[in-house]
Structures are given as C-alpha cells and as structure tokens.
Amino acid sequence: MSYSRTLTGHVQDYLRVKRQMGFELRSQGPQLLAFVRFAEHCGHRGPVTLDLILRWASDTHSERPITAAKRVEVLRPFTRYLQQYAPGTEVPPPRMLGSTHHRPVPHIYSDEEVDALLIAARHLSPRGGLRPATYETLFGLLAATGMRISEALRLERSDVMLEQGMLRVRNSKFKKSRLIPLHATTVAALQRYEHARDQFLPLATDDNFFLSGWGCALKIWNAEDAFSTLRRRLGWVARGDHSAPRIHDLRHTFISNCLLRWYRRQIKVDNAIAALSTYVGHVRVTDTYWYINTIPQLMAVASQRFERYAREIANEHP
Structure with a gap:
C-alpha cells in the first residue's frame, strides 16, 4: 500500500472522528483531501513535512497571502492527529505564514438604503403575489433584529410567537438556541405577512414561516437571487472590501x-x-x-x- 493511500485513510479517519464530535468541517474536509491529491501528484513518500505543506499552501491561483496562511491552518490540527500514527510528521507552527483573520470591511447600510430595499422588494414580480410580501418581510426582519439569514429561513410557524412578541431560534450556529424579543413594529409586519401568506396558501402544509409562492420553504439561494435582483435595480455600490453589498451586511x-x-x-x-x-x-x-x-x-x-x-x-x- 502506498503512503499516499495510507494518508487518504488517515484523513478519512480524522474527519469521521471530528464529525462524531460535532464538527461539520464543510470546507476543511475537501481541503484535506485536496492536500492528499497534491501529495500524490508530487510523488511524495514518507511522513508529512513542512516542505510539502508549504508547497501545497503556495499552490493556489490566489495571490493573497491569507489564502496560503489558511491552508496551513487547516493542516495544523490534522498533522497533530497524524503524529500518533506517523511520528515523523512535522506540525507547522502557529501563524507560520501570517494571520488567517483578515476582516473585510462590510457595507454598512444607511436608513435610506434599508427603506429603499424594502420598497423595491414590495415591487418584485409577480405584482400582487406572495413573493413581494415574503422578501419585504424577510429583509425587514433581518434589518430589525440582526438575525442570520439561515436562522430566519429556518423559522417554523411555532417559532414565531407574535402574541408574546418573540421569535424562537432553534439549533443555530454552534448548536445554540435563543429567544429574540421583537419591537412592536416588527410584530405588526410579521402579522401582516402571516395574514397574506395564509390567504395566498390556505392549504400549505409546510411548517416554515417564510414560504415561496408555491408553498415551499425558501432556500438560501432563493433569497440571494432576490437580493441580487434588488441590488442591481437600486444601483448600489459597495462601501467596503466586498465586491457588492450583501445580505449579511x-x-x-x-x-x-x-x-x-x-x-x-x-x-x-x-x-x-x-x-x-x-x-x-x-x-x-x-x-x-x-x-x-x-x-x-x-x-x-x-x-x-x-x-x-x-x-x-x-x-x-x-
């Protein structure tokens, strides 16, 4: 059995163990497997070395130093794990290629921009349909509470407790749950949407609070597509390091x-x-x-x- 195949097995074992501990590793998993393919392509044999790690870190189309630094940081916990099976494995020191925590400046919306966003959402097609009401309410909720878009889209009807003026966010990032008190104007907006949704979709069986015109739960790409349409119509220019204003902003x-x-x-x-x-x-x-x-x-x-x-x-x- 070649060392590269053994290395693949170690990566798979490592990912399985970490995921059993609750880590999702959505980006780290593919990167570790890409590292194994790189080692195979280079014909590397023997323990993982700093030289191999540095060559892989620099083998990227990006010219940003932080990209190489992040690649090294992905390998650090894996190489510590690997040392118990391959004692000759070299573990890269912290910040070997610099910091991995560059913070891109976001776009901070003015009150006028938020108002314009909600007005534009109100005029989405089809006019008079549920879709305009859905996105006006969704983006308004995000602006009023600072919720993550993923949290808002996962809200179920039972989570929107309008009589109590509360939202219940369940199993959010880091598996945390919490209650979010709402301002009276936000409660009123959610009540209007709830009434419109139930009028348009009286027979909908999906438990999600925000629904598409077909009665299905909205997906993140649905919201991103609608936001991109509105952003283009409004002609926004980003004030920050991102190429365009984002929902997360x-x-x-x-x-x-x-x-x-x-x-x-x-x-x-x-x-x-x-x-x-x-x-x-x-x-x-x-x-x-x-x-x-x-x-x-x-x-x-x-x-x-x-x-x-x-x-x-x-x-x-x-």
Whole structure:
C-alpha cells in the first residue's frame, strides 16, 4: 500500500472522528483531501513535512497571502492527529505564514438604503403575489433584529410567537438556541405577512414561516437571487472590501447601529454589549465586537465622548 493511500485513510479517519464530535468541517474536509491529491501528484513518500505543506499552501491561483496562511491552518490540527500514527510528521507552527483573520470591511447600510430595499422588494414580480410580501418581510426582519439569514429561513410557524412578541431560534450556529424579543413594529409586519401568506396558501402544509409562492420553504439561494435582483435595480455600490453589498451586511449594520444608539443615550457599552451578544446569538462577546464598524456617525459620537472625558480630566488636574 502506498503512503499516499495510507494518508487518504488517515484523513478519512480524522474527519469521521471530528464529525462524531460535532464538527461539520464543510470546507476543511475537501481541503484535506485536496492536500492528499497534491501529495500524490508530487510523488511524495514518507511522513508529512513542512516542505510539502508549504508547497501545497503556495499552490493556489490566489495571490493573497491569507489564502496560503489558511491552508496551513487547516493542516495544523490534522498533522497533530497524524503524529500518533506517523511520528515523523512535522506540525507547522502557529501563524507560520501570517494571520488567517483578515476582516473585510462590510457595507454598512444607511436608513435610506434599508427603506429603499424594502420598497423595491414590495415591487418584485409577480405584482400582487406572495413573493413581494415574503422578501419585504424577510429583509425587514433581518434589518430589525440582526438575525442570520439561515436562522430566519429556518423559522417554523411555532417559532414565531407574535402574541408574546418573540421569535424562537432553534439549533443555530454552534448548536445554540435563543429567544429574540421583537419591537412592536416588527410584530405588526410579521402579522401582516402571516395574514397574506395564509390567504395566498390556505392549504400549505409546510411548517416554515417564510414560504415561496408555491408553498415551499425558501432556500438560501432563493433569497440571494432576490437580493441580487434588488441590488442591481437600486444601483448600489459597495462601501467596503466586498465586491457588492450583501445580505449579511444587514447584520453588521444592526450591531453597529446598536452601539451608535448606546453612545447617543449615554449607555455603558461594556454592560450592554453582553446583552447584545446573547441577542444576536454569539458565543463570546468578542464575536460581537468583531462586527462593530467605524461608521462616520459612530466615530463622531465617540469623539465627542472622548472630548468630554478629556475636559473632565483636565479640570480635575489643572
């Protein structure tokens, strides 16, 4: 048996063990198998070495250094696992090719852009059908709560508790569940959609809250396609590192706007951020800070607060 075939077996065993532990490894699995194919193509024999890892990391069409760094990071836990079977395996040190955590600047929507998005969704085809109401309500919900698009699309009818003014998000990212309190205007919008949906689809048997005009649960690509159509109609130009504004940027916008409101209302951010982290379904508060962006309004308010702080210090120590 060749070493490359043995390496394939080790990768498959590793992925099976990790998935049994609850890790999905959707991108890491294909990358590890691509590494095995690369080793085969190179005719590599013997334990995995740093030289082989570096050659694979650099064998990419991307010129961005972070791409090679991420490839190395995918191999680090696997090579540690592999050492118990092949003691000569070399484990790459942390950050061997630099950081893997570059944060692309998102598009932060203005209030006018969110309003325009919902108005444009209202005029989607077919006019007078369920589809316009579905996307106006869906995108409005994302803007109003900062939910992930996947969470909103998985909502079942029983999860939308409008009498209590709550949403129940079940088994979201990291297998976490939570309740999301809703503003009265959001409750009213969901009630209007619920009424329209049940009028259009009185016999629908799908349990999902958001339905297509055919009575089926919406898929992520349905929402992405509708959003792309609206984005083109509105002629939006991205303000950030992505090629175009994204649905996920509504989540960034919600979190950044929360911080802006706190500063304007003199609320202690360090206390409020923990509650926001729970609200949006983050495991760590640092994950929520990751979403905060230096929008001009936020920087202006923060600057004013710093000026007041500096004056107070100066008055205390003339």
